[in-house]
Structures are given as structure tokens and as C-alpha cells.
Amino acid sequence: MVMPAPAVAGSGGAAPGSVGDVRRSNLALVLGAIAEFPPGTHPSRAQIAGATGLTKASVSSLVLDLLDAGIIREIGLNPQGRGRPGVGLELSPSRAVMGMEINVDYISVAVVDLAGRVLLREVQERDNRNSPDRPVLAALAVLAAGVRGAAGELGVEVLGGGLAVPGLVDPAGARVLTAPNLGWVNVHLDLAALLPEAALGVELFNEANAAALAELRHRPDGASNFLFVSGEVGVGGGIVIGSELFTGPGGHAGEVGHIVVEPEGGHCSCGGTGCLETVAGQDAIFAAAGVATDGGSRSATMSALLQALTAGEPRAVAAVERAGGCLGIALAATARIVNIDSVVLGGHFAVLEPWLRTPLLNSLQKYAPGKYASERVTVSAVGEFGALLGAAGSVIRSLVEAPHRLHA
Amino acid sequence: MVMPAPAVAGSGGAAPGSVGDVRRSNLALVLGAIAEFPPGTHPSRAQIAGATGLTKASVSSLVLDLLDAGIIREIGLNPQGRGRPGVGLELSPSRAVMGMEINVDYISVAVVDLAGRVLLREVQERDNRNSPDRPVLAALAVLAAGVRGAAGELGVEVLGGGLAVPGLVDPAGARVLTAPNLGWVNVHLDLAALLPEAALGVELFNEANAAALAELRHRPDGASNFLFVSGEVGVGGGIVIGSELFTGPGGHAGEVGHIVVEPEGGHCSCGGTGCLETVAGQDAIFAAAGVATDGGSRSATMSALLQALTAGEPRAVAAVERAGGCLGIALAATARIVNIDSVVLGGHFAVLEPWLRTPLLNSLQKYAPGKYASERVTVSAVGEFGALLGAAGSVIRSLVEAPHRLHA
DNA sequence: AGCTTTAGTTTATTGCCTGAACTATATGAG
DNA sequence: CTCATATAGTTCAGGCAATAAACTAAAGCT
Structure with a gap:
């Protein structure tokens, strides 16, 4: 069940294909095969050979x-009727990456081992709305350092984050172009300070994109093509095509929150008019439903909305119905443009x-009509920690795709 | 100026990376480098080595x-001041592919050599509206056979088409899922009959997608990321990202004609409501402008519209302005979703x-706002033969990317 | 003519994969 | 208990492709 088209020159550069590239490509192929086995099952070298098409000799090597690089380890034996049992292999549980998230109401970190298990998680409530970046990052660094220390005591090394x-983030790296709800514009983040001396450094992700990747990993239906729509204060989106995040040429694809759904609608914080976010963002729904309570916490307001909906209050119901209708317009456009179902x-x-x-x-x-079957409209399987897990998972994945970056 | 990320296992299969794949990858790399040199300039082996990063020895081999495979040939010498002159190389002018097009009002074919030069072109007017597929394909086969014969007399071998x-076409191959203006639904085409015994067979393309690829090849600004919007009876689109056609998971991305631009608008032939095509398709514009002349030819009606516009007739101007405004809404959605500028x-x-x-x-x-600079909104550089040239060019390109399919 | 410069080829070396032979370790039959 | 069988994993010779460096080829310059 492996089937990636093995590309040789992993690191995207202009390097021509040479013989050594085959090694790198096949390292990733083998590692990917191990990673894709169902959790709990530990493939043997022979099974990997079967899955990848490589010979047993190559796989052994x-x-x-x-x-040697410590990316995987041997674990137990796989008896199988007759014959010598295979030696189980799994991604190393003593190597891990850290997922981190900055959101409007909180910061959080998690340590996830290479096999995808969440070892530690910590959430700190913090009002980041219109807070400058440095103090937020400093607080996050403290949180990360604490969790990293705890991981160290478990004998787990954090490789990156x-x-x-x-x-919107700069795809090249460490710059947040605009985060309206944090009040950040073109902010450069000192990512290295979050995890000093981590071998792989820290990568930056858009929250909705990271959550989309977490969905990919945890979907019960195993879907490999979908649009993840993230409803927060803003409305974001992440497009997954062929089990890969699709980010477009500039790195910001999937901005469903700013698709026009009401050509004569209201102004949006992005400068546009009639964007989905002006109808279906949290603030918009709260206001239209008449449950906006300035000063109150966001979760309290959400509770009030749910109560009003349960009570069948017309204004609340109408607000959510309008949001749903407009979301449909945006999803229709997405289906036409990227052919997602x-x-x-x-x-x-x-x-x-x-509702x-x-x-x-x-x-x-x-x-x-006909573009989305109703059973293809589903609810997130990972819940509120999606972005956190996705950020970690994405770093694991990039390691799996280029294992040579670690020792080897 | 070459820089493709060289992938090893070209043919998408599940084959693992082996040493021979490097050869295939580098064959494509070298051939791509030759193909990408400006027309008229013929690179030497040494120049290719510089462009690709391979050694002179490897390039020679x-x-x-x-x-040997006849895909390229040596042509003349490149003197350059001191030193031994290089031997120029170019894609073989005696090998060619055929572009073919079926449209509402005509069928056409062209023979394009591997260097991209149009050697022969023939257009046959024919009313294909609501014509069954077999007679249309039979007529096209006759036209293709004639042109192929003419190419043969020039000493040119047609490799594929x-x-x-x-x-909408089935990405897997030979099926047209739906072509509303031809009246075709789920039609299987006997493509092999068009070019019997051609080494590479015949591939099927959506018209707007093919035209987008032709644009890619002929753009004066060299853009490698853009949306091509094709205005015909229907409104189609082709998305080019990173010099590749982006087709989405199902193969039908870029259907800009069916993005919702007027939520309370009219019905569309696709079953939807308020699609761009209902406002900006040829029939819609003609009707709104009051120049619809049933029975008259399409080009006569277009002339009438242009005349009305030049005369400043309010109804015609308003129709085109409305189409432009709605096109803007669809392009805004596209910018948000795939991040194209x-x-x-x-x-x-x-x-x-x-207008x-x-x-x-x-x-x-x-x-x-801010997504499209006004100089990034441009007019087609290839004109009405875009689809024809694009279909041919795409076949050439697939050969360049997998030259081992021919002899070798 | 001879020096310099650049193009292209030849040769030895290296790396990696493959296939086949071989070793290791389990189950099951007599 | 022992031997046949089956499966896992390793070792070793062979081949292919790229590299680097030396070498040959063909031009211009003095």
C-alpha cells in the first residue's frame, strides 16, 4: 500500500540526477513505507521489500x-506460521518533534514522537489579540523549553518543530505576512529561539493548512483529496490533493474565507467586499445571532449561541443558516476551480x-449540483488540536521524505 | 535557464528507484535543456552541461x-571567439506530432515539429453543434490522414497526436464526459483511428487546458503561473502552476465558467445557478447586447457586437461591462483558492x-484588492489556434519528459 | 609555427542496485 | 528428537551510470 512515485533529487534544488540521489530517494521510500504501516503493526524488512519493490538486499542496507541514524528501531518479532520470523521495525519512539500553536486566546505546544503518538501536551490561556509578537513568542519559548525538558527526562530527543x-505565512520561512486577529503585519519571527539546537529547526505554518494535514493523517475514511475549512475568528482553509498540501504558486492557496459570496455584501478586513468571512466568521455569526457579548470570553459566547440554537431562537437559526448557505457558495467555487469533491x-x-x-x-x-456527495461533507476528526498536531506531523513528514538530513 | 527538479522514476508507476532510472531522468533533463533554448539557438554539449549541472562526459553519452533515437540532430557549428566550436543540437525537424481540434464551428489539424515549428495547418468549417461523435471523428480522421500524407512527402514522421x-474529458484517456455545445455526454472516442500506427498514440485534452499550455509556450512575459480564461460559447479555463497544467484530483480543475457570480442569477446548462457562463458566455453576451441573430454565423454576430460597441450603443456596452464585472468576481475567487496572480x-x-x-x-x-496587478491581466498571445497548438505542444512535452518511450 | 582556449572523448573510479547463493530461525511431520 | 520445509535476512559478484581527470580535436591569436 505504498506507491509513492519515487523522485530522486529530494531537496528541490537544481542538482542533476546522480547515482547518490538514488540512495536518498530509496531511503525516503523505505522510511515512508514504515511510516505508512497501520499503527501497532511493525513491518519486517521482507514486507518492506514487497511493498516498495526493492530487493531484500537493498532494503537491508x-x-x-x-x-544507524536513529530514525527507526527494531521492535519484537513477527511470527507468521512457518519460517523465520521477521524483525519488526517502527519509527523511533525516542525521537520526536514539537508542534506549537499561537492562537487568539491561547498558546500551546505538544511533543509528538516519530510514530505520531502525542507524548506531552500543554496549553496556556493567553489573550494574544493585538499583542505584539515578541512577548507572545517569548511566552511560547518558555512553554516549549519546559515541555522539551520534560521530554528529555523521558529519554526523548526533540529534533525539530x-x-x-x-x-498568511511567507512560504520561504520565518515571516508572518498578515494575521489580522493578532494584529500582525509582515512580522519576522525568530523561530530558532523556540527550539535552540534542534537538528531540524522550526518551520512555520498557516493554522488552517496545518490542521488540514492533521486531518489527512487521522481521517477515518482515508480521504486523500479534500478541502478543510477552519472556522475561527477568521475563516481559513487548507486544500489537500493527493495526500499533499496544495499551497499554490505563492504559498497561500485555500483562502476560502475571502471568496466572494455576496457581491453587494459588506466590507471585509482583507479589503474585499462580500467575503465569506463577513457572513460566516465567528464574530459575524455571533453578531447576526444577537449573542455578541463584548468582554465575555469567546467560549462563553459560543455556549450562548448553542443555547439559542437549541431553543430554536429564530435570529440565531437564521444567522447559522445564512452562514451555511454562503459557505455552500464558496465550496461550490472551490469545487469548480480545484475539482475537489x-x-x-x-x-x-x-x-x-x-444546524x-x-x-x-x-x-x-x-x-x-453533483459535485459533492452529501457523505463527502464531514466533520473534523481531530478537533481543536488539529493545527498543533498538523504542524508536528508535517515536520515528521518532511523528515520522512528527506531522512538524509539527519546524520546518515 | 533550465532548473527542473529532476525526478527519477519518470513514468509515474510504483517502480522503486534503481540505477537505470537515473539514466531516464537525465535523458529527459538533457532533452528538456535542448528544448528550452530559445528558438534559433542551438546549444552545444558543453552549454547543456553548464545548464544542467551534469558533466561533459555524461552529456556526451x-x-x-x-x-541514435532520432529525437535530436546535430546542426552546424557554434564558433565563439577562441577555441574549438561547439556542435549545435536541436530537436529533430523530421519528427513531428499532430495537433487536432474539434470545435463547434470547425475541425482543424496541424503538424508541429519537435522544435515547435508549425509545418502544416488545415481548418475545415463544419457545423458540429449537436452532431453525433462518429461522423465528426470520421471527418477529422480524413483531414488528419491527408495532412499526415503531406507531412510524409516533406520527409517528416508523425509520432503522435x-x-x-x-x-470535460476523462483524464484517464479516451472519453469525453460532457461537451454541452457538441451535445456529447460520456462519449468514448476511438483515438487510435485518427493516427494509425503512430508510435505515441493520440492524447485527449480539454480545449481550454490545451490553449493554456500553448500560452505557456508563447507568452512573451515568460509567466509560469497563470489562469487562462477561454471565452467561447462556453467559458472554460486552464490553470498553469509552475509551468505545469494543474488539473486537480479529478482532472477538471479550472472550470471558471461555472463559478457562482450572481447567487440569485439564472439557471445554467450545468444545472447550477448564477454561473459566470450565464453572464459572460458568448450567447449570453450576444443576447444581453441585443445582437443575437439566430441562423447567422457566430463570427457575423461577433462583428455586429463589435460594431455596436464601437458605436457606443448602451445596451451592448452594458452587456460587456456586466460580463467584465462578473468575470472579476470569478477571478477573485480563483486568486483566493489557488493563489494565482x-x-x-x-x-x-x-x-x-x-471594453x-x-x-x-x-x-x-x-x-x-492587491491580488492581481493590472499588468498581470493580459490578452492571449497565441490567438485562435491556441488549443490546436497546445494539444500538439503537450504531446511534444510529454515526449521530452520521457524520451525513453521512443526507441532508446 | 606554436601557444592558448574551448569542445568533446576516453579511462579509471566510485556508488548503488540486482540476482543468486548462503545463513539463520521458525513450524510441522514422522 | 530429527529432518524437511518455509520464510527472513545477509553476503558477494556483476552491471550500470555518473564523476573526475587526463587526453584529443579544432579553432583564434601572436
Whole structure:
């Protein structure tokens, strides 16, 4: 069940294909095969040979490199009727990466081992709205250092990290171009300070994109093509195509929150007019539903909305129905442009799904008939920690795709 | 100027990376380097070595294979001041592919040599509207056979072909899923019959996608990321990202004609509501402008529209302005979803550009400020033969990317 | 003519994968 | 208990492709 088209020159450079590239490519192929085995099952070298098409001899040699680098380890035996049992292999549980998230109401970190298990997680409530970047990053660094220390005591080495933020990030690296709800514009982050001396450094992700990757890993239906819609204060999106995040040429694809859904609608913080976010963002829904309570916490307001919906209060119901209808228009456009037929609702869209679903499906039927089957409109499987887990998972994945970056 | 990230296992299969894959990858790398040199300049082996990063020895060996396969040939000498002159190389002018197109009002074929020169072209007017597929394909086969014979007399061998049709095609191959203006639904085409015994067979393309690829090849600005919008009876689109056609997971990305631009608008032939095509398709514009002449030819109606516009007739001007405004809404959505910042107008959008441009730019400013610079909204460089040339070019390109399919 | 410069080829070396033979370790039959 | 069988994993010779460096080829310059 492996099937990646093995590319040789991993690191995207202009290097021509040479013989050594084959080694790198096949290291990633073998490591990817190990990573893709179902959790709990530990493939043997022979099984990997079967899955990848490489010979047993090659796999043995490649596995040896990965063992030496400490990326994988041998674990137990796989008896199988007759014959010598295979030696189980798994991604090393003593190597890990750190997922980190900065959001409007909190900062959080998690340590995830290479096999994808969450070893530690810590959330700190913190009002980051309109807070400058440095103190936020300093607080995050303290949190990260503490968790990293705890991981060290468990004998786990943190190799690198991923940081998710609710805004557009510079795909090249360490710059947040705009994060309206944090009040950040073109902010350069000192990512290295978050995890000093980590072998792989820290990568920066858009929150919705990271959450989309977490969905990819945890989807029960195993979908490999979908749009993840993240409903927070803003409305974000992450497009997954062929089990890869699709970011577009500039790195900011999937901005479903700013698709025009009401040409004569209101102004948006992005400068546009009639964007989905002006109808279906949290603030917009709260206001339209009449539950906005300035000063109150966001989760309290959400509780009030849910209560109003349960009570069948017309204003609340109408607000959510309008949001659902407009979400449908945006998803219809997405289906036409990137030819996606599957949607995962996250954030408040997941919470409000019982009330949102029918107007959404009606809208999709009206504007993009036949493009989305109703069973392809689903709710997030990972919940509120999606961005955190996705940021970590993405770093693991990039290591799996280029293991030579670590020793070897 | 070469820089493709060289992938080893070209043919997408599950084959693991072996040593021989390096050879295939580098054959494509060398051939690509030759193909990308400006027309008229013929690179030497040494120049290719510099461009690709391979050593002179490797290039010599790879070039020998390509010469043996007849894909390239040596042509003249490149003196350069001191030193031994290099031997020029170019894609073989005695090998060619055939571009073919079926459209509403005509069928056409062209023979294009591997260097991209159009050797022969033939257009046959024919009313294919609501014509069944077999007679159309039979007529096309006759036209193709004639042109192929003429090419043979020039000493040119036709290796394969590409066929462009105005509808959604099955990415796997030979099926037209739906072509509303031909009246075709789920039609299987016997492509092999078009070019019997051609080494590479015949590939099927969507018309707008093929035209987008032709734009890519002929753009004066060298843009490698853009949306091509094809205005015909229907409105189609082709998305080019990183010099590659982006087709999405199902193969039908870029359907800009069916983005919702007027949520309370009219019904569309696709079953949707308020699609761009209902406002900006040729029939819609003609009707709104009051120049619809049933029975008259399409080009006569277009002339009437241009005359009305030049005369400043309010109804015609308003129709085009409305189309431009709605086109802006669709392009705004595209910018958000795939993060594209450049648009090429084709078909009637190119013809109407003088009247369309201002309302389009105003609309983009209103709905997606900052996403498209006005100089990134341009008119097609290839004109009406885009689909034809693009279909041929795409087949050449696939040969360049996998030269081992031919002899070698 | 002879020096310099650049193009292209030849040769030895290296790295990696493959295939086949070989060793290791389990189950099951007699 | 022992031997046949089956499967896992390793070792070793062979081949292919790229590299580096030396070498040959063909021009201009003095």
C-alpha cells in the first residue's frame, strides 16, 4: 500500500540526477513505507521489500542506515506460521518533534514522537489579540523549553518543530505576512529561539493548512483529496490533493474565507467586499445571532449561541443558516476551480454542523449540483488540536521524505 | 535557464528507484535543456552541461542516445571567439506530432515539429453543434490522414497526436464526459483511428487546458503561473502552476465558467445557478447586447457586437461591462483558492478586451484588492489556434519528459 | 609555427542496485 | 528428537551510470 512515485533529487534544488540521489530517494521510500504501516503493526524488512519493490538486499542496507541514524528501531518479532520470523521495525519512539500553536486566546505546544503518538501536551490561556509578537513568542519559548525538558527526562530527543499561526505565512520561512486577529503585519519571527539546537529547526505554518494535514493523517475514511475549512475568528482553509498540501504558486492557496459570496455584501478586513468571512466568521455569526457579548470570553459566547440554537431562537437559526448557505457558495467555487469533491468542517463549523448541514447541502445542490456527495461533507476528526498536531506531523513528514538530513 | 527538479522514476508507476532510472531522468533533463533554448539557438554539449549541472562526459553519452533515437540532430557549428566550436543540437525537424481540434464551428489539424515549428495547418468549417461523435471523428480522421500524407512527402514522421475538444474529458484517456455545445455526454472516442500506427498514440485534452499550455509556450512575459480564461460559447479555463497544467484530483480543475457570480442569477446548462457562463458566455453576451441573430454565423454576430460597441450603443456596452464585472468576481475567487496572480484572456474575452478591461479591473479591485496587478491581466498571445497548438505542444512535452518511450 | 582556449572523448573510479547463493530461525511431520 | 520445509535476512559478484581527470580535436591569436 505504498506507491509513492519515487523522485530522486529530494531537496528541490537544481542538482542533476546522480547515482547518490538514488540512495536518498530509496531511503525516503523505505522510511515512508514504515511510516505508512497501520499503527501497532511493525513491518519486517521482507514486507518492506514487497511493498516498495526493492530487493531484500537493498532494503537491508537501507534499513541499516536508518537504524544507524536513529530514525527507526527494531521492535519484537513477527511470527507468521512457518519460517523465520521477521524483525519488526517502527519509527523511533525516542525521537520526536514539537508542534506549537499561537492562537487568539491561547498558546500551546505538544511533543509528538516519530510514530505520531502525542507524548506531552500543554496549553496556556493567553489573550494574544493585538499583542505584539515578541512577548507572545517569548511566552511560547518558555512553554516549549519546559515541555522539551520534560521530554528529555523521558529519554526523548526533540529534533525539530512546527509552529502554526492564524495568518498568511511567507512560504520561504520565518515571516508572518498578515494575521489580522493578532494584529500582525509582515512580522519576522525568530523561530530558532523556540527550539535552540534542534537538528531540524522550526518551520512555520498557516493554522488552517496545518490542521488540514492533521486531518489527512487521522481521517477515518482515508480521504486523500479534500478541502478543510477552519472556522475561527477568521475563516481559513487548507486544500489537500493527493495526500499533499496544495499551497499554490505563492504559498497561500485555500483562502476560502475571502471568496466572494455576496457581491453587494459588506466590507471585509482583507479589503474585499462580500467575503465569506463577513457572513460566516465567528464574530459575524455571533453578531447576526444577537449573542455578541463584548468582554465575555469567546467560549462563553459560543455556549450562548448553542443555547439559542437549541431553543430554536429564530435570529440565531437564521444567522447559522445564512452562514451555511454562503459557505455552500464558496465550496461550490472551490469545487469548480480545484475539482475537489470532499469537505471537512473544522472549528466552529464543526460545532455548528447540526444546524449548518442542511442549508449547506441545499446551497451546494443549487450552485454545484453533483459535485459533492452529501457523505463527502464531514466533520473534523481531530478537533481543536488539529493545527498543533498538523504542524508536528508535517515536520515528521518532511523528515520522512528527506531522512538524509539527519546524520546518515 | 533550465532548473527542473529532476525526478527519477519518470513514468509515474510504483517502480522503486534503481540505477537505470537515473539514466531516464537525465535523458529527459538533457532533452528538456535542448528544448528550452530559445528558438534559433542551438546549444552545444558543453552549454547543456553548464545548464544542467551534469558533466561533459555524461552529456556526451546522453546526447548520443538521443541522436541514435532520432529525437535530436546535430546542426552546424557554434564558433565563439577562441577555441574549438561547439556542435549545435536541436530537436529533430523530421519528427513531428499532430495537433487536432474539434470545435463547434470547425475541425482543424496541424503538424508541429519537435522544435515547435508549425509545418502544416488545415481548418475545415463544419457545423458540429449537436452532431453525433462518429461522423465528426470520421471527418477529422480524413483531414488528419491527408495532412499526415503531406507531412510524409516533406520527409517528416508523425509520432503522435493530441486532440482538443470543448468539454470535460476523462483524464484517464479516451472519453469525453460532457461537451454541452457538441451535445456529447460520456462519449468514448476511438483515438487510435485518427493516427494509425503512430508510435505515441493520440492524447485527449480539454480545449481550454490545451490553449493554456500553448500560452505557456508563447507568452512573451515568460509567466509560469497563470489562469487562462477561454471565452467561447462556453467559458472554460486552464490553470498553469509552475509551468505545469494543474488539473486537480479529478482532472477538471479550472472550470471558471461555472463559478457562482450572481447567487440569485439564472439557471445554467450545468444545472447550477448564477454561473459566470450565464453572464459572460458568448450567447449570453450576444443576447444581453441585443445582437443575437439566430441562423447567422457566430463570427457575423461577433462583428455586429463589435460594431455596436464601437458605436457606443448602451445596451451592448452594458452587456460587456456586466460580463467584465462578473468575470472579476470569478477571478477573485480563483486568486483566493489557488493563489494565482496572473490572468490571460482568450477567445471572445481577448476580442472584447478594450471594453472589458476597465470593468474587470474595477471588479478585481473591489473583490480581491492587491491580488492581481493590472499588468498581470493580459490578452492571449497565441490567438485562435491556441488549443490546436497546445494539444500538439503537450504531446511534444510529454515526449521530452520521457524520451525513453521512443526507441532508446 | 606554436601557444592558448574551448569542445568533446576516453579511462579509471566510485556508488548503488540486482540476482543468486548462503545463513539463520521458525513450524510441522514422522 | 530429527529432518524437511518455509520464510527472513545477509553476503558477494556483476552491471550500470555518473564523476573526475587526463587526453584529443579544432579553432583564434601572436
